[in-house]
Amino acid sequence: MHDWILQPFLPIFRKLAPLDQILKYTLEDCVLAEEFHYMVQVLEENLVPVWLGNSKCKKNHLIGACLPSAAHVDYSMFPVYHPSEVQVPIEANSTSLPAVPSKVFIHRRSKPSFFKIVYAGDAGMTLKELLAYSKIQMAQFDATVRTSRLDGLVQDGGGHVMGLLLSYIDYHGATLECIGGRHPEYSGFRQKWVYQISHTLKRLHAHNIFWGDAKAANVLIDTNADAYLIDFGGGYTKGWVAKETANSIEGDVQGLENINRYLFDCILEVFLSTLMLPVLFVRHKWVPEEVSFKLG
Structure with a gap:
């Protein structure tokens, strides 16, 4: 929102009560918060807020999806x-x-x-x-x-x-894409990350679970420098997984190979295992105790 439209509302904002540090706030307070409705009129070349009314606990029509019955997907195991x-x-x-x-x-x-x-x-x-x-x-x-x-x-x-x-994965906002995994600072972690991603994918595929949108932005690097896969909502991103192979083992392998190229900026030897996943080798052996990690 532009500053010029906010200016006439500043006196109103100052009158609103600040957060009470003693209270325990919930998601209801955030997504179903009380709303103050105003319009802006021009009176004598000045912008003047005009109050229209308040609404409390009114559902935002943009938030919340109505899912089909559990007959389509059984998620009754989750609270x-x-x-x-x-x-x-x-x-x-x-x-x-x-x-x-x-x-x-x-x-x-x-x-x-x-x-x-x-x-x-x-x-x-x-x-x-x-x-x-x-x-x-x-x-x-x-x-x-x-x-x-x-x-x-x-x-x-x-x-x-x-x-x-x-x-909750404690990662301080660091995805593999955000931290720029190709930076020399992370040279001691690249093979570790490729191994962890590859190992996780092998186990997922053994249970017919697909990653889908396989890309560096969907890999979280936590505060222990471990790589976690996120986002299982399907789809694909151009340049990482082809549309024709999305949401399949082949697509996940393609995404992994592109992550590997993103990290090492070169093509490494790729061997397909019995689970159709690559086993990746680099010249330097990964030795966990010889590396340290720092984010930010």
Whole structure:
């Protein structure tokens, strides 16, 4: 929004009560927040706000998808929470709630979750994600299979799924694409990351689970310098996976090969395993204890 239109509203903003640090705010306070409706008129060459009314707990028609019955995808194994059951932590110096929070806490749980918002047009993508997370849950993978996991769903009183609660990965905003994995600073981690991604994909494919949109931007690098695969909503990104091979083992392999090229900026030897995944080799052996990692 342009500054010139905000200027006449500054006195109104100053009158609004600041956040109460004692209160426990929830997703309901963020996505179903009270709204103040105004229009702007020009009086004697001045912009003047004109109050139209308030609305409290009115559903945003852009947020929340109505999913088909569980007959299409069985996600009954996951708990469902109302927005009022998901707490949103606030910083001591915060002056307002985030419109879409990311780090949240399910009521009576000490571990945080990541809130992934679902918009009205996301039904198809969300169903694909639920199918993948259902298979991941049933597979009972160990910790070496590094993917996000589903902690639950957020659903409003009308049955609309407003978001997914995913396992929280502490990554400080660092994806493989964001950190620029080709930078010399990360030369000691590239083979490790390719190995971790390849290993995770092998295990996923063994259970008929596809990554889909395989690309560097969908790999999180956590604070321990480990690579996690995210986003199982399907689709593809030009330059990473071809449209014809999207959402298949072949497409995932193609994405992995392009990630490998992105990291090393050269073509390495690629051998296909019995699971149709490449085993990648580089000249220098990865020795975990000889490297350190720092983000930011």
